[in-house]
Amino acid sequence: MEEHNKEQEVVENTDASDSQDTSSQPAGVDTTTPSANTERGARGGARRNFGSKKPGFRKGSPSRFRSERPKPEFEQKIINISRVTRVVKGGRRLSFRVDMVIGDNKGRVGLGSGKATDTSLAIQKAFAQARKHLIKIKRTENNSIPFAVDAKVTSSRIEMMPNHGRGLVAGSTMRTVLELAGITDVSARVHSRSKNKLNNAKAALKALKVFSVPMEPLKDEPKDTRQKGRFGNRSDRPGARKPRASVSSNQ
Secondary structure (H helix, E strand, O other): OHHHHHHHHHHHHHHHHHHHHHHHOOOOOOOOOOOHHHHHHHHOOOOOOOOOOOOOOOOOOOOOOOOOOOOOOOEEEEEEEEEEEEEEOOEEEEEEEEEEEEEOOOOEEEEEEEEEOOHHHHHHHHHHHHHHOOEEEOOOOOOOOOOOEEEEEOOEEEEEEEOOOOOOEOOHHHHHHHHHHOOOOEEEEEOOOOOOHHHHHHHHHHHHHHHEEOOOOOOOOOOOOOOOOOOOOHHHOOOOOOOOOOOOOOO
């Protein structure tokens, strides 16, 4: 009996202590389940909100301040980049040569080469030369050539012929030239063993020149039409003396 009474007293004491602890908590706080903040605080980490992002800065959204670049007039493709070494008195000088084909996919195509100590400058020179040597090709209604043609440049010998709807069947640099010229439904073949890409491209352009037509001159920047001499045209300079009018001997 005494042991049973002691157990009842212990149970009553624990209940009283629990009631005192709950009464000390402020009203409106749920003490049964611990909050997420207390759990994360116990682990030593701060609560972070990963779902919120700044409005208006979504990844992949187009920027209002980004200006669209204009589409270039000609598409360009580099067919070969080679390193050239020139032996001089002081040693060797290294430079780069770039061979490039440009075209507008509408019948105009050109080939150019540029050499410089920097590849970017060599590319600019090659593009300028290709733009000067553009040719315009007269195509058929299905963007093909009227008849078969062949050409030979040094040791490169090629042949082109229409294939009536089979598509563009060509390889090496001839395919690049025909694609940039906008020609399809053509079969081309290299009959020589030459692996020179520049000569193959020249042979392709030589064959296409059979179908070339006159082309309007390109719009370049206005050039200075003044006479150029050793010291320039002095009469155009501000404050320069004007030439004296010639007097005939009959007066």
